[in-house]
Amino acid sequence: MMRRNFKKMLTVALAAAMVVTAVPMQSAQAANVTTFAKKDNKAKKTVVVKTQKELEAALKSGTAKKIKIKTNAKVDFKIKAGEYKGLKIVVKAPNAKIKNNASGLKKIKVDSLAKWTEKAEGNQFVVAAADSKIVVKKNAAVESISYKGEGAKAELKVQGSVAKVVVEKAVEMVVSGKAEEVVIEVAKTAEGTTITATVTVKVETAADVKVDLGEGAEGSKVEVTDEDVNVEVKNDTKED
Numbered sequence: 001m002m003r004r005n006f007k008k009m010l011t012v013a014l015a016a017a018m019v020v021t022a023v024p025m026q027s028a029q030a031a032n033v034t035t036f037a038k039k040d041n042k043a044k045k046t047v048v049v050k051t052q053k054e055l056e057a058a059l060k061s062g063t064a065k066k067i068k069i070k071t072n073a074k075v076d077f078k079i080k081a082g083e084y085k086g087l088k089i090v091v092k093a094p095n096a097k098i099k100n101n102a103s104g105l106k107k108i109k110v111d112s113l114a115k116w117t118e119k120a121e122g123n124q125f126v127v128a129a130a131d132s133k134i135v136v137k138k139n140a141a142v143e144s145i146s147y148k149g150e151g152a153k154a155e156l157k158v159q160g161s162v163a164k165v166v167v168e169k170a171v172e173m174v175v176s177g178k179a180e181e182v183v184i185e186v187a188k189t190a191e192g193t194t195i196t197a198t199v200t201v202k203v204e205t206a207a208d209v210k211v212d213l214g215e216g217a218e219g220s221k222v223e224v225t226d227e228d229v230n231v232e233v234k235n236d237t238k239e240d
Contacts, residue, residue: 052077059084069093074114081120091116110134118142118160127154136160136177147171158182158199167193175199176216188226205229213237 047058050071058064059082066088069077074095081101089105091098094112103120110116110125115133118140125134125145133155136142140160147154150169156162158177165184167173170192175182177199186193186205193209195201198216203209206225210232213220218237 051075055079066090069096069098071096127152133157136162136179138178147173156182175201181219203231205231210234 045063045065046068047061047064047066048068048070049055049058050069050073052075055067055069055077058067059079065086068090070092072093072095075093075097077093077096077098079089079098079100079102081103083104084102085104086106087102088107088109090109090111091113092111093114095114097115097117098113099117099119100108100123101119103122105123108116108123108125110127110129110132112129113132115135116125117135117137119137121141122143124143127134127145127147128149129152130149131153132149134145135157136159138159142160142162144164144166145156145162146166146168148168149171152169152171154171154173156165156173156175156177158175158179161179162182165182167184167186167190170190171194173184173193173195175184175195175197179199181200181202182197183202184195184204186195186203186207186209188206191207191209193205193207194212195203195209196212196214197220198214200217200219201211201213202220203211203222204225205222206229208230211222212234214236215238218239220237222231222233224231
C-alpha cells in the first residue's frame with residue numbers, strides 16, 4: 001500500500017511540476033508573438049519602394065502611412081487614383097518621373113526628382129530638391145507648393161491651377177503654363193529669389209527679389225508687404 005501511495009504521490013508531484021513549468025513558457029511565447037506583431041505593424045507604417053510593382057503593392061495594402069520612393073534608376077512611376085487619405089509620399093529619386101492621379105494625400109515631399117506630373121486635386125507639396133520640375137495638368141488643382149531648398153532651381157508649369165506657391169528659401173524659379181493666375185508668396189527668409197514668368201503671376205513679397213515678366217505674363221502684379229523691400233522688375237510683356 002505504501003509503495004502504491006508513494007507512486008501516486010510522485011505522479012501527482014511530477015504532473016504539478018510540468019503544469020507550473022509549462023505556464024511561463026506559454027506566456028513567454030505569447031509575449032514574443034505580441035512583440036513581433038507590434039514590430040511588424042510598425043514596420044508597415046513606412047514602406048520603401050524602388051519599382052512600380054512595389055509601389056502598387058504598398059498602395060494596395062492600405063497599411064502604409066508613408067511611402068518612400070527611393071531609387072537612383074531612370075524609372076517611370078504612376079500613382080493610380082484611389083482612396084489614400086492620410087498617406088504621405090516622400091520622393092528621393094533624382095532620375096525618376098512620377099505621374100500622380102491620387103487626390104487627398106496628406107503631403108507630397110520632394111527631396112529629389114526628375115519630373116512630377118500632377119493630375120489630381122487638393123494635394124500639398126513640400127519641395128526641398130535642389131532641382132525640380134512640377135507640371136500641373138489642365139484638370140488638376142493643387143492646394144499649395146512650398147519651396148524650402150536654399151539656392152534651388154525650380155521649374156513650375158501650371159496648366160490647371162495652384163491655389164498658392166510659397167517660397168521660403170531663395171530659389172531660381174521659372175513659371176510657365178496657361179493658368180489664369182499663379183499666386184506666389186515670397187517669405188522674408190527668401191531674399192535673393194528670382195522669378196521668371198511667362199504666365200500671369202501675382203507676386204507678394206516680404207524680401208528683395210527680381211521678377212522677369214516675359215510674353216504671356218500680361219496682367220501680372222508685384223506687391224510688397226514691407227516698404228523697405230526692393231523689387232527689380234523686368235517687363236517684356238505687351239503691356240506696361
